């Protein structure tokens with residue numbers, strides 16, 4: 001046995017911790033996965049899910065070959081047959097019924113696969129469908145919209161500089177469990193403890209006293225979906241007390257007076273009854289924040305996936321900006337990824353919104369996509385321009401998107417479906433073909449996305465650990481092969497197209513040597529295959545790159561590969577604005593009209609709305625051993641006490657005759673089922689919590705461990721697909737009105 005150590009980053013969550021894998025390549029065995037002590041960011045830290053990609057690799061139920069649905073089950077078929085048939089069926093539908101007859105859903109794990117993420121552009125462009133959905137609209141889309149309006153780039157996120165902050169306020173995130181999101185920070189527990197050790201404070205506002213809240217100095221209960229009120233009251237307080245300090249943002253910032261005007265009616269008193277946060281508590285928080293040296297405000301999915309998601313997410317940046325904490329050390333700053341993909345383009349681009357609308361209710365697209373919550377109603381549309389085919393890429397909307405059971409029913413009716421996934425799950429079970437990719441152990445990776453969300457700049461290359469099994473394919477190859485067949489091109493010509501497109505973009509940069517042209521860049525980077533050539537081009541042209549010789553000390557892919565523990569690119573940098581802005585005239589328009597309209601049209605009237613205090617509001621929660629819907633077939637994570645319980649305050653339970661451990665009936669506008677109840681004083685009275693990603697109850701047979709050990713119920717069978725954050729089209733999965741009742745005793 002020849003044991004080798006391979007260093008790479010963990011591909012399972014945003015934190016992207018450094019790992020050291022002991023492997024025997026000859027027998028394709030992983031002997032151990034431990035933290036990489038020499039990774040500057042994670043310093044040996046790993047969580048329970050660090051083993052997940054290995055367990056997935058070994059799971060006997062993971063698909064290794066394409067399967068085709070036949071009477072009575074699934075039949076393995078060869079790649080050529082599968083790809084030919086899929087491309088022919090999709091091609092025929094498109095030729096006969098137009099491009100929008102093919103719908104697509106793009107799931108979260110694509111963001112953890114560099115190659116797939118880069119090449120998706122090709123698939124999107126070729127399909128050019130208006131029926132394009134993604135997990136992003138059950139996640140960060142309000143943040144995208146806010147960033148696009150404020151900074152001109154939907155993917156330029158301000159990230160809390162928690163390592164240098166002395167006052168960290170967390171709203172709608174539970175980083176101790178999620179490991180940080182839009183704040184990729186391995187070992188967040190250590191980082192939060194360090195804030196307190198340097199006499200700083202951690203404050204959490206959450207309807208549940210979450211794991212993060214339990215580790216904080218202060219926790220304030222806030223009613224689900226009301227953060228926008230609280231944050232506008234915070235803005236109100238800043239103006240009322242003359243505490244607005246823009247700092248270096250002042251010379252290029254507009255809209256401050258509009259913020260004063262729009263926040264006028266939102267006094268701490270007027271909003272307290274709505275939010276449940278007393279006016280005095282808000283004043284104290286706002287005052288301490290303004291007085292702290294390096295405070296930062298952070299908001300995540302609990303703020304995005306709610307009724308006023310865009311307003312609340314935008315206000316996070318506004319409060320930071322008005323306190324002089326945006327683009328400042330210890331505040332919220334913009335990462336500078338080595339691949340240069342958040343550099344501003346030469347000219348500002350128009351907003352990527354409203355260029356087409358959904359069929360059923362005329363809802364505007366955002367970033368070329370329709371809201372995932374509208375998937376079922378779009379799939380159900382009848383008539384000549386109806387959806388006839390569906391492609392899913394690594395996603396499980398039947399469990400992860402509101403009213404998933406309606407999506408499942410709709411998928412079962414369409415003419416043709418192909419799933420690019422390696423499990424038969426609640427969604428892919430509806431497909432005619434499932435095309436499984438290699439696993440993360442079988443291909444290289446680069447944390448492309450998470451170098452834009454990290455709390456410290458870094459670059460790390462993850463080498464392939466094992467050669468792919470014979471006759472297996474990578475995700476990007478599978479869909480590029482389909483594109484090739486549908487467009488009559490070859491895989492090679494498509495990869496050339498991708499490369500040439502990137503080179504044309506790169507050549508527009510002023511920071512490259514004179515006389516450099518496409519042929520030279522192609523030749524200089526040609527030793528790297530396909531996607532890795534693209535990575536090399538991006539790195540070399542990027543802000544730390546060798547600029548193809550102009551900056552000989554800079555990085556390229558070979559240098560990155562020679563640094564097995566990754567390259568530390570230092571702390572986030574302040575004062576990147578206005579240069580990093582991609583807005584007209586490089587101005588920071590803090591009060592965009594689109595959001596002001598939403599405040600006037602929806603938030604202001606809601607200030608007067610009568611409140612029904614008997615209705616319970618459902619929120620979600622995450623557990624450290626879960627990853628949305630998809631690690632439940634791993635018995636290592638599935639065993640133990642069920643974590644799919646409804647958390648309820650004892651007071652709410654008692655008044656309904658429900659006791660600890662009882663099954664209760666829970667009902668919303670769109671669904672109803674029984675669920676075991678767990679009582680806790682750590683949830684706000686009037687609020688109940690259920691995790692998402694469970695409900696492995698369809699007996700599809702592809703994940704029998706999940707079905708047996710940890711079936712649970714699907715929270716998304718209760719979440720209303722009719723409710724949206726209107727500006728961004730994001731699902732409202734937090735703050736869902738529900739009724740909970742004791743199960744009636746059987747009559748004698």
Ligand SMILES: Nc1nc2c(c(=O)[nH]1)N[C@H]1C(S)=C(S)[C@@H](COP(=O)(O)OP(=O)(O)OC[C@H]3O[C@@H](n4cnc5c(=O)[nH]c(N)nc54)[C@H](O)[C@@H]3O)O[C@H]1N2
Nearest residue numbers: 107108109139394395396400421437620628629630692733
């Ligand atoms: N109620 C409620 N709903 C939510 C949320 C919530 O908080 N509450 N959270 C939302 C959020 S933030 C997200 S991101 C979405 C996630 O929603 P989805 O992306 O739809 O769901 P996942 O469970 O991540 O699905 C992952 C799928 O990808 C497949 N997969 C994983 N890795 C690979 C790979 O390498 N290759 C291939 N071929 N397949 C792979 C898995 O088999 C699985 O089928 O859920 C959202 N839904």
Ligand SMILES: Nc1nc2c(c(=O)[nH]1)N[C@H]1C(S)=C(S)[C@@H](COP(=O)(O)OP(=O)(O)OC[C@H]3O[C@@H](n4cnc5c(=O)[nH]c(N)nc54)[C@H](O)[C@@H]3O)O[C@H]1N2
Nearest residue numbers: 172173174178181224225300301302623624626627628734
């Ligand atoms: N273990 C684990 N880790 C994960 C995932 C997972 O499924 N499991 N998923 C990954 C993904 S895809 C993502 S996007 C991230 C998400 O990362 P986070 O956003 O940190 O994760 P959540 O646990 O959903 O945190 C949301 C918090 O918001 C609170 N909340 C709900 N409604 C409201 C509200 O109206 N106002 C306020 N202020 N708070 C509210 C909830 O109680 C919860 O504590 O996690 C990632 N990491």
Ligand code: SF4
Nearest residue numbers: 010013016017047050
């Ligand atoms: S925190 Fe995330 S990246 Fe780090 S080991 Fe756990 S799953 Fe992997």
Ligand SMILES: [Mo]
Nearest residue numbers: 108135138139
């Ligand atoms: Mo997510």
